Amino acid sequence: MTSIRLRQVSKTFGEKTVIPPLDLEIAGGEFVVFVGPSGCGKSTLLRLIAGLEEISGGTIEIDGRDVSQAPPAERGLAMVFQSYALYPHMSVAENIGFPLKMAGVPKAAIAGKVAEAASRLNLTELLERRPSQLSGGQRQRVAIGRAIVRAPKAFLFDEPLSNLDAALRAGMRIEISELHRQLGTTMIYVTHDQVEAMTMADTIVVLNKGRIEQIGSPLEIYNTPANLFVAQFIGSPTMNILRGPAADALGAPVIGIRPEHLTIVPAAGNGTADGLPGIAALSEHLGSDTFVHVRLNEGATVNARVTGEFRIDRGAPVMVVPERAHLHRFTANGEALRI
Amino acid sequence: MTTMDMATGSIASRPQAGIGRAARRVFWPSARVRAACAFLAPVAVLVAALIAAPLAGVVWNSLHHASLIDATVGGFAGLDNFRMVLDDEHFLPALTHTLVWTILSVAGEYACGLATALALAQPFRGRALVRGLIILPWVIPIAIAGVNWAWLLNPDYGVLNAWLVRMGVLAEPHDWLGRSETALLTVTLVNVWRSFPFYTISLLAALTSIPDDLYEAAALDGAGIVRRFFVITLPHLRPVSLTLIVIHVIWTAINFDFIWVMTQGGPLDATETLPILIYRYAMQEFDVGLACALATLSMAAMATLFLVQALVVRAREAR
């Protein structure tokens, strides 16, 4: 159960500050997801922890030991790369066994552990193959196998599923979560995909331009985003934002409201007091849900989710009714207003 | 590949041929084969005229008596020319010189090329400039490079000797190319100087194509820098290295001009290699049959080497 603590850790490349000083504590056994848009510094932060990049300031502690200057191998962490980073000239078995070989484990013991990891990951049939003879999903399994055989203090994943197709990604998501449940090892998982963050994390760390915007459980982040950035980054489709008089009428300079908290009613002159009048625009029919885009009379366009199939003519006048209990209120500069 | 697929596709989409055409197929190669022949014909003519015919001429001459100056010499010689070559007291020394010159050249070139490629793969200021400058020896014409080195190495007015004496390495100027103990090693060194940039560039290209995260994964797995070199770098360099070495063994073994410019095979035949011996047979003894017999032997050795390499590569790819 390895805990990791970053204190005032920063990183600059030449003149460019990618990570301004930040503090972060990761409890032992936690599944932490770093999520944020592309280029926000997620990989850099992970690589600082791994020791693949030198920190420009601050300290990194693993289980209370300062490893800020320790080379990667001494930190006892295993990493799974987006590109898989399998050794192309070695068989699957040799790839998985490589860290054990480097650690001086006897051959027989290596073979046993490789076989165990392979059966756990459904790779037993493929042990003699080269990485080039495997599919993307199989390669990622080998990379995970190479990480688990050495029983690391913590696993670091850098967008491990980004190169897989959607169906495979959904399956691997479950497998990695399951792996975490079985091993109980601390895991840090980097992704730009908020679905992965929401479904896998114990704790989500939302990053933006190298800064931590919010730390919390998936539902905390979803239900009480700390600011407009988090509110709009987490959740699909994106949260609707109202400004100006429409927002003022709801009690804050900026109002956020998720598509599932908007109800659409026909505008047939029933004059609901809190409804926002508008015109139905595009509808997206997903079967399970229908997303109706409504151009409000005050100018903004909002997206409302209706469960199941729902038909409305383009151009039909409608009223959009927000659920009062689920409004997100923000200050003019985007900080959440807590009441 | 693509053109073949396209050709097949067009046949498949063509309406079915009538019975008459089907019957003709028995006598005519398929349209696909005919198309392939048409495309290959120009190249085949070129290869036949420029490569196959001269080669056949060499082999034919090796089996006949022929002289450059005496038109009355002629007739079938059987293996006489080969016997004479093998009995020539120049043959074994020339073969030894060729082996020394080739093996030391290629080994030295590979070592220098690998070292410089590894150095140039590291980031440092002015790297692009050095990468550009390093190919200079390779783009200087051999004759000019050879003459210049002969001049640099000259015992009387050569700059190199002057430096070595001034630095105290040598007591007095040494005639590097003029003394039989040092001549072969000296021309070999100059050849290494000339040829290694080709290795540098080829190996550097291979090095820069190795993904960084392989090294990072290995570093996390506990492999030190030496281990990473052997586990990641060397295997990546293996295919290009094999090609580099094979073509350079051939280029070096058949090289004539570099040695000729610097020593003409001297002193006392100390730098006489097989290509120089061939030249002597043909141009100084005017015995074309003899020259062609030696050329045939040398060609057979090179072809064997090339074939073995091709088979090794194919076997590896089949895996």
Ligand SMILES: Nc1ncnc2c1ncn2[C@@H]1O[C@H](COP(=O)(O)OP(=O)(O)O)[C@@H](O)[C@H]1O
């Ligand atoms: N080695 C480097 N040199 C200079 N800039 C870098 C380097 N690595 C990353 N960066 C910059 O740091 C920022 C964050 O990159 P990264 O951590 O890869 O983002 P993410 O993984 O969140 O997409 C980017 O703007 C990127 O250009």
Ligand SMILES: [Mg+2]
């Ligand atoms: Mg990244």
